[in-house]
Amino acid sequence: MRVEINIRRLLTLFTLLNFNVAYSSDFGTTGLIDTPTARMSKDAVLTTTVSSQDSVGSIALTYQALPWLETTFRYSDPELGEYDRNFAAKFRLNEEGYYWPQFAIGFRDIVGTGRLRSEYFVASKQIGNFDVSLGMGWGDMASSEDTKNPLTYINDQFGNRGNNFEQAGKVPFDTFFRGEYIGVFGGIAYQVPNWPLRFMIERNTELSQFDVYEYGATTPDSDISYGVEWNPSPNIQLALSRQFDEEWGFRIAMKTDTSRRTPRRMNKLDDAFFAEAHSRVQSEWYRSLLHAMESSGVFLLDGGINDTGDTAFLRIGNKDYPLWADAISKATALADLYLPPAVKNIVFTAEESGYTILNLRVIRPSSELQRYDYDPIALYPMLQNFQEPEKTDFETNFVKKKIALDVGLRTQVQLFDPDDPLRYSFGVSLGTDIPLPKKYLVRGAYRFNFYQNFDESTRPSNSVLPHVRTDIVEYLEDEDRLEALYLEKRGSVNSTLSFRYFGGVLEEMYSGIGGEVLHHNYRSRLGFGASLAWVQQRDYDSDFAGTDYDTITGFISAYWATPFYNYDVAIHVGRYLAKDSGATIEFRRTFTNGWSVGIWSTFTDVSSEEFGEGSFDKGFYFKIPIDGMFRKNTRSSYTTRLRPVQRDGGQRLEGFSGTIWSDQQAARFDSLSENKERMKSW
Numbered sequence: 245m246r247v248e249i250n251i252r253r254l255l256t257l258f259t260l261l262n263f264n265v266a267y268s269s270d271f272g273t274t275g276l277i278d279t280p281t282a283r284m285s286k287d288a289v290l291t292t293t294v295s296s297q298d299s300v301g302s303i304a305l306t307y308q309a310l311p312w313l314e315t316t317f318r319y320s321d322p323e324l325g326e327y328d329r330n331f332a333a334k335f336r337l338n339e340e341g342y343y344w345p346q347f348a349i350g351f352r353d354i355v356g357t358g359r360l361r362s363e364y365f366v367a368s369k370q371i372g373n374f375d376v377s378l379g380m381g382w383g384d385m386a387s388s389e390d391t392k393n394p395l396t397y398i399n400d401q402f403g404n405r406g407n408n409f410e411q412a413g414k415v416p417f418d419t420f421f422r423g424e425y426i427g428v429f430g431g432i433a434y435q436v437p438n439w440p441l442r443f444m445i446e447r448n449t450e451l452s453q454f455d456v457y458e459y460g461a462t463t464p465d466s467d468i469s470y471g472v473e474w475n476p477s478p479n480i481q482l483a484l485s486r487q488f489d490e491e492w493g494f495r496i497a498m499k500t501d502t503s504r505r506t507p508r509r510m511n512k513l514d515d516a517f518f519a520e521a522h523s524r525v526q527s528e529w530y531r532s533l534l535h536a537m538e539s540s541g542v543f544l545l546d547g548g549i550n551d552t553g554d555t556a557f558l559r560i561g562n563k564d565y566p567l568w569a570d571a572i573s574k575a576t577a578l579a580d581l582y583l584p585p586a587v588k589n590i591v592f593t594a595e596e597s598g599y600t601i602l603n604l605r606v607i608r609p610s611s612e613l614q615r616y617d618y619d620p621i622a623l624y625p626m627l628q629n630f631q632e633p634e635k636t637d638f639e640t641n642f643v644k645k646k647i648a649l650d651v652g653l654r655t656q657v658q659l660f661d662p663d664d665p666l667r668y669s670f671g672v673s674l675g676t677d678i679p680l681p682k683k684y685l686v687r688g689a690y691r692f693n694f695y696q697n698f699d700e701s702t703r704p705s706n707s708v709l710p711h712v713r714t715d716i717v718e719y720l721e722d723e724d725r726l727e728a729l730y731l732e733k734r735g736s737v738n739s740t741l742s743f744r745y746f747g748g749v750l751e752e753m754y755s756g757i758g759g760e761v762l763h764h765n766y767r768s769r770l771g772f773g774a775s776l777a778w779v780q781q782r783d784y785d786s787d788f789a790g791t792d793y794d795t796i797t798g799f800i801s802a803y804w805a806t807p808f809y810n811y812d813v814a815i816h817v818g819r820y821l822a823k824d825s826g827a828t829i830e831f832r833r834t835f836t837n838g839w840s841v842g843i844w845s846t847f848t849d850v851s852s853e854e855f856g857e858g859s860f861d862k863g864f865y866f867k868i869p870i871d872g873m874f875r876k877n878t879r880s881s882y883t884t885r886l887r888p889v890q891r892d893g894g895q896r897l898e899g900f901s902g903t904i905w906s907d908q909q910a911a912r913f914d915s916l917s918e919n920k921e922r923m924k925s926w
Contacts, residue, residue: 267433267442267473268481268497270295272304272316273332273350276431276446277469277485277493281377282348282368284336287311287809288503288833290841298491305864305886307502307841309833310809312336315843317864317886329888330356345369352385354415355862356888360384362450363421364429373437378430382423387451388467389425396424414852414859440475448488464488502839503810506566506869508922509877530638533558533582541565541877542575545595548637553586557633559593559600564877566838566869568594568911569919572604572625576923580609587611593630596911598683598734599742599904602766603628604916604923625923627913629766630739642679650675654691656720669696669720673727688729696721708854709892710793712753712821716890718784719752726787727752740765742904751898754779754821755790758897762904764803766913771803775901779821795823797897803905805914810835812909816902821895824848828894830865834909836919838869838881846894854893861894863887 266285269275272293274283285291291306302320309315316332334350345367353361366379382393383405395402405423427449434443446469471485471493483495530547537544541564549556558579562571572592579590588611592604604625654673671693678686699721705714719725730748737743745759758777764770776798783789799818806813814830826848834840842865852859864886871878885898896902909915916923 268293268304268306268495270297270302270483270485270493270495271332271352272302272306272318273334274306274314276377276433276444277471277483277487278448278450279377279429279431279446280334280348280350280364280366280379281375281431282336282346282366282379283375284308284312284314284334284348285499286501288501288835289499290502291497291499293495293497295493295495297487297493309841317888328357328359330354330360340368340370351420352383358416360450361416361419362386366430373435375433375435376430377432379428381427381429381449382421383419385429385450386423386425386427388427388449390428390449391426393421393423393426395421442473443471444473444485445470464490466490469493502833502837502841503835504837504839504872506570506837506871508570509875529582529584533578534640536578536582537575538563540574540578542571542578543595544640546633546636546639548633548635549584549587550634553584555589555591555634556583556587557591557593557635559595559633561595562879562911564879566871566877566879567836567919567922568596568916569836569922570877572606572916572923576606576609576625583608591633592625593633594911594916597907598685598744599908600630600736600739601908601911602630602739602913602916606923624920627766627916630736643681650677654693656691656696667698667700667717667720669693669698671695682733683735684731684733686729686731689727690724691727692724705892707856707892709822709824709850712781712793712892713890713895714892715784716753719782725752742908744904746900749782749788750779750900753782754897755782755788756780756897758900760901760904762908764905764908769805769807769914771805771905773801773803773902773904775799775801775818777897777900779897795819795821797821797901799828799896799901801902801905805912809833812905814902814905816896820846820848820893821897822850822892824850824893826850826894828861828896832865832906834867834906836910836915838867838871838879838910840865840867840906842866848894850893856891856893858889858891861887861891 266274266283268291269280270278273280274285275281285308287308289308293304293306295302300320300322302318304316304318306314306316312335314334318330318332320328322328330353332352333354334348337347337349340346347367350364353359362381362383362385364379364381364385366377368375368377393402402422403424405419429447429449431444431446447467448469449467451463466489468489469485469487471483473481473483475481479499481497485493487493534544543561543563545559545561547556547558556579560575562568565571575592576590588608590606590608592606594601594604604627606625652673654671656669671691673689673691675689680686698717705711707714726749728749728751730746730750732744732746734744740763742762743759747757749755756777756779760773760775762771762773778796780790780794783791797819799816801814801816804813810833812832812834816828819825826846828844828846830842830844832840832842844863846861866884868882870880870882
């Protein structure tokens with residue numbers, strides 16, 4: 245029963261917001277049935293597409309990374325051959341005009357097996373209720389060999405494509421738009437007026453020549469496909485199609501807007517409470533405010549009032565609010581309620597994940613300064629560089645003489661394995677965070693498995709590198725296991741330098757000791773950091789014993805919070821777990837609602853042959869907030885990393901390298917500046 249409830253909530257997560265529909269194809273990219281169009285989804289929309297045909301079944305994740313860039317990862321199970329994994333990208337060249345169609349250029353199977361490797365150029369034009377698309381394709385999309393490649397008239401070298409499958413796992417720049425022939429594809433979609441129905445017909449020139457040559461498949465007699473699509477809600481699409489006049493296809497696509505605005509779930513304060521609060525004994529204000537803030541989802545860490553009595557200094561943390569702006573608004577309202585009447589200004593110090601970030605100076609909402617010297621600009625909190633408070637009268641002691649335990653459902657999912665699309669475990673996790681004196685913290689987690697299928701894996705590691713990650717299944721197939729138990733301290737030396745250091749059982753595969761530092765000025769978009777750790781690989785069958793393998797891993801990092809579409813860029817240069825050296829580049833798009841979507845690639849001194857399948861480490865990062873599922877304030881989220889294939893090259897400690905920058909992101913100057921209006925408490 246609990247599992248059914250969670251599934252319903254997950255479906256709810258994908259249907260929270262309405263937006264203009266862009267239709268997915270069976271490939272996941274925006275299109276008709278199989279063929280792409282020049283259309284794109286709204287910016288920041290994440291689409292999950294599941295399709296099934298007689299010859300192939302697939303699942304695709306498509307993210308509108310920019311208004312003009314669509315990216316897709318596709319995992320398929322063809323009737324002939326092995327599981328296939330590939331990436332695709334589509335670039336919009338212009339927006340549709342009254343006379344001109346919309347044009348796009350796209351690439352299929354850029355980094356994959358090469359089985360479906362293609363490039364295409366396509367145009368789409370809306371004519372009444374009809375949407376007409378026409379394009380030309382190279383590579384596998386030229387299987388119909390309709391006409392000579394027009395680029396050969398420019399240079400004969402465009403006629404030589406080579407073998408699509410020789411560069412699996414690499415970006416094949418030397419094959420782009422090459423080949424003796426092209427295929428001409430296209431189609432028409434008709435939108436039924438006032439009904440969520442769309443009828444489609446297309447000509448598909450992608451006839452899977454790999455299957456023909458490698459597995460003896462027969463070429464279809466027809467290249468025409470037709471189908472119908474129904475939208476039961478703006479965020480769910482169902483499609484039924486007849487393809488090549490020989491097989492049926494079914495598709496379901498679910499869309500979610502990762503940039504959706506977080507609802508403001510705030511309790512309004514009755515003005516009648518102000519008079520009652522101001523009548524309290526001044527010495528009780530901290531205790532009363534502490535209780536009120538903790539009950540409202542805000543931590544009050546310390547506080548004081550300066551000698552003149554007109555300014556209060558409060559250090560706060562955000563416990564429950566998805567947006568720090570909402571936490572500041574709530575803290576302002578509560579401070580106004582409980583502070584002594586003489587206080588006119590409040591200076592908040594924001595502390596996020598144990599790090600001191602910045603100060604916010606607020607005019608007290610009920611003060612005479614606001615009431616008689618009204619200045620609209622002054623009503624907004626002023627973001628300032630962190631400075632120590634003039635006076636601290638009280639400090640909250642979070643060290644309790646008891647151990648707090650957190651019990652929750654524990655699922656471990658491994659998606660897109662080359663031999664199995666889904667491996668998983670289900671059980672219970674017992675976790676704890678124990679505060680100690682001087683801001684030390686003991687973190688721990690123990691896993692009790694009820695069911696898992698990791699032991700069904702028959703894929704032994706063939707890596708020539710030390711097996712720093714490819715033996716992960718050995719750690720996941722145990723019934724019960726200690727996941728982590730380590731001592732950690734986080735803090736800020738001054739307004740620009742933050743640190744953390746740790747030691748113990750760090751994660752499922754490694755124990756060790758290490759630390760990280762970050763230098764970042766609160767108004768700057770640049771940051772620089774370093775991390776260093778000694779680790780020992782844990783034994784498969786013991787919680788605390790280790791194997792003979794140990795290494796030192798460390799990185800120098802540079803970060804840039806770009807002003808473009810909420811993207812952060814990070815570069816980490818250093819030594820990895822397998823003792824290889826190189827660099828990792830990350831692009832991560834993070835919204836104030838808690839959603840984060842990213843991609844990374846790692847290149848080291850390990851050759852593609854030594855690395856093995858995939859040629860280099862790459863993958864996706866997702867952080868999904870769950871406040872929308874429960875319809876209440878919570879900062880809880882689901883975080884996962886997806887790799888096309890797990891290898892040993894370019895591997896880092898998960899969660900212990902380059903993390904301070906992202907840990908501080910929610911309370912950084914750039915994030916708070918986007919939501920100044922929501923920081924007001926009136």
